[in-house]
Amino acid sequence: MVNTKVDLLGLELDNPVIPASGTFGFGYEFAELYDINCLGSFSFKGTTLESRFGNPTPRIAECPQGMINSVGLQNPGVHKVIAEELPKLKEVFNKKVIANVGGFAIEEYQECAKLLDAEEQVGILEINISCPNLHAGGVNFGTDAKNAAAVIEAVKKVTKKPVMAKLTPNVTDITEIALACEAAGADGISMINTLLGMRIDLKTKKPVIANKMGGFSGPAIMPVALRMVYQVYEKVNVPIVGMGGISKAEDVIEMMLAGATAVQVGAANLVNPFACRDIINDLPQVMEKYNISSLKEIIGGAH
């Protein structure tokens, strides 16, 4: 018998597989298909203080082994999430969830985090710092160590729950941002968010995505994600949740060997709605194949 359990920021997860924010909604579409209680945890749709429609369509473009999205944080706003979505989610998922928080000003992140802190269902706050800072000319918080640290520090002041900083890979040195977040009090790091990319339609000769550019995800980005997790693991002491193109049980193991304590599965859910369940089901036999008796023991094993 192999052991797939891992400990993440005070939560004991049955397995390290967590659907990534924005690819799993609030769980109901998937709960219609299978019992989502098999998941380690679940990072729900990125939530902001106010409701957002997001970006104009088309928001999706296909790439070889991946996709670009430019949804633009469409969500009903934190008040509605708490009043309507979380109670519904509780009916289909009985474990602690990860609340993914977005914002366009430090005060927004704080207010949103404060409200979610009061929710018993929420086990971890995952702070998406890849949002444009509207008070600083639209530069992403996550691409500047000082701004990134300022968001984490502000959020830490209003919550007792563990705080994870979700890093953007669109930086020169991701370890610098990770270290700044750790110093600001982040209890964990989740990485990587999508890579900035674009596609151009040869028929119209214009960008496929209405917003021109968007976030590139899918199996194509896994080597980049893996490399970054590997680099950050060497520098920080807090746990890392690794993501970027994970689609099968072997990928989970590879990401954990690079240094991830748990993983998130994103784009794969959109292509195969059963992706997370399949990965979880496959994990024991893949562990056996590679002589792994406990997943906890392989974290950072490649170093």
Next chain:
Amino acid sequence: MTQGIYEVLKNEQLTSAVYRMVLSGDTSALVRPGQFVNLLVEGCYLRRPISVYDWDEKTVTIIYKVVGEGTEKMSKWQEGHKCDILVGLGNGFDTSKSGDRPLLIGGGVGVPPLYGLCKRLVAEGKKPTVILGFNEEKEIFCKQEFSALAETVITTVDGSVGVKGFVTDAMKDMDYSFFYTCGPMPMFKAIEKTAVGSGEYSFEERMGCGFGACMGCSCKTKYGNKRICKDGPVLEREEIIW
């Protein structure tokens, strides 16, 4: 929605770019005409959403146009080919609103989902009229199939067959209880100006997942934000923001 492996029973060319494919497998998730399926195509990352033309207990039939890499590959699938498909996506048309004499208006590759709808309406004892719009004679498909079910008017932009002009030229003098339409956006805008009374429009949008998870195909309506794939593709005339 169900996911399954389906087998190609037939994949025939109808026009230079349009094909009809019959697939066998579980069709229990198809409950309304106007729903769609999402096919995994080898070598393509995202699935291909295609509307359902017709179905029975064991088979589902789709009609698709070759517009890119995915549909090009689909057109090469031979009898016996196996593919992974999500079936029973989207809301579909609501036939309870049709009244006795509904009008069905299809344009180009928007024609296929109206076939299943027409069949359902006839089965419910209603008397539908169908208008199918094409650019020219060689693009016409499924004329016989629709004619066997209901009075069918063809329009062609070049006048090579039927009424010369657009679907709206054939609509003008018609009297109908409700309308259903699927086709390109310019046709929708023309219908919106011409049509009388209530109706349903079936929309197309670039999709990520096709089952409501990614929010890739959202639109604003008078009833709030909707996902074309999950809350649509069929929207009521009254809710659409043009």
